[in-house]
Amino acid sequence: MPFSLQVLFYKTLMFFIGVAAKVIPQPKPTVYCGPDSALRLTNSMIQFGYKKVLIVTDRVLHEMGLLDPIKDKLASAGVEVTVYDGVEPNPTFSQVHEGLKLAKDNQCDSILTVGGGSPIDTAKIISLSAVPGAKAPEKFVGLFKARKAGLPLFAVPTTAGTGSEVSVGAVISDPVTHEKGVIADPKTVPTAAALDPNLMLGLPAPITAATGMDALTHAVEAYISKLATEATDSYAMASVKLIFGNLRECYSNGGNVDARESMAVASFYAAVAFNKAFLGYVHGIAHQFGGHYNTPHGLANAIVLPHILDYSKDACADRLAELAVAVDLGSSTESNSVLAQKFVDAVRELNNDLGIPKTLDALKSTDIPEIAKGALKESHFTYPVPKYMDQAQCEALIGKMVS
Structure with missing residues (x-):
């Protein structure tokens, strides 16, 4: 097919995607902003009554002790905390499955993700896959593949870049094919997010x-x-x-x-x-x-x-x-x-x-x-x-x- 006809097809496709984007509601998380807003977000999770929280992060942040105030606050309220810190840059579906297993084994009722775009993206797909009857993580690749909401998800970004705490998508890699699985669905947007500059100072x-x-x-x-x-x-x-x-x-x-x-x-x-x-x-x-x-x-x-x-x-x-x-x-x-x-x-x-x-x-x-x-x-x-x-x-x- 001549490239000019291909371009016409792509433009037509984008027109329909644009129509869909206008019709489909764009959820936005409740936002806590400013120093110590991560702890204010944590307190709101306690007030919601969650009792078993999966924290999704990376090993460096965990070993730095960055999560300690959050974990201590949850523990002081009697909340059980499970930490998955195996997320790496450009996360893979195998990492999603590892976190998903922890969520299911510990019967987690909510997810708090702390980190850059990689932990947040990973947590999004864990959330979608953790509810009863949900698809396997790989099945969410594409547009609007989630039929129902995932586990309640809360996000604390530690970098100012990805915007994953409010975006409607996630990107997960296939380590064998090198392909990036792009997941786009409004149901990936967290319930609430904290923009805490204190966590970005280091x-x-x-x-x-x-x-x-x-x-x-x-x-x-x-x-x-x-x-x-x-x-x-x-x-x-x-x-x-x-x-x-x-x-x-x-x-x-x-x-x-x-x-x-x-x-x-x-x-x-x-x-x-x-x-x-x-x-x-x-x-x-x-x-x-x-x-x-x-x-x-x-x-x-x-x-x-x-x-x-x-x-x-x-x-x-x-x-x-x-x-x-x-x-x-x-x-x-x-x-x-x-x-x-x-x-x-x-x-x-x-x-x-x-x-x-x-x-x-x-x-x-x-x-x-x-x-x-x-x-x-x-x-x-x-x-x-x-x-x-x-x-x-x-x-x-x-x-x-x-x-």
Whole structure:
């Protein structure tokens, strides 16, 4: 089929996905924000009357003692706590099954997840699979596959990037095929979330950088999406402003509580935006990097973002120009093309200031055709991109990221 006809098909598909996105309600968690908000969230779980809580996290956070105040508060109220700390970056379905077994064996009635996007995504699928009669975790891959709500889920993000605490999806990897299983369903949204900057103060600078650029990618892709609306624009624009205003400070001065809180809010806003406007090619390619090389998702997004903006800018110059003006890169009297280029240049400059590499060391030229194929498959059937690319164009673009 000629590529022009393929593009017509993809645009038609995106139209119907857009209609569905408008009709299907978008739940939002109750949000606790500010220092010690994680403990306020924990107290609300106690007031709800939950008695057996599964905490889903990663081993580093657990061994650091970050969970101790939360565990102590639950224990003091007579709540039984089971901890699953086996989640790793780019979580796999085997990790979901390990956590699911603990939830079932201990008859957990709720889940509290503490960590970055990986623990939160893992907890989402454990939640859906833990209720009686639920599908196996792998069966949720795709759009709107959950027939009923999962176990009550509460989230405390420890990075300001993924927005998984409010997003309608999760990404789980298949370690054999390297494919990323994208699960999108409103039933994955937690009941409540805590944006607690105190839990982000010790985040290393490289992780602060990568997760912050992850949030920026979410906001920018939502803003240039063909499904963007006035509502999603307001959240995406606010997120971009907060990130440009606070990410460098968080990177150089990780103890700044106000800047950390602003980044947490920016991440949340970006996810609210992409819940309805969706994402784009940056994520399609970044997910492949994660599946093939276990590249941290935020780092992958940061490396890919400038390249996709270069490719797409002529098709969304007006949108990029609006972002440029919003973050004081120029005046609205300048042409859209000039402002769009200023914004792309500013993204590259931000990457450079944050120590983000321009290329991906793990990327092998021989893998590029397979990576491009996987990225296009995900993107063309999921994301309303402003400008489409074919296999050859995608391979050429990815090739620019080879060290």
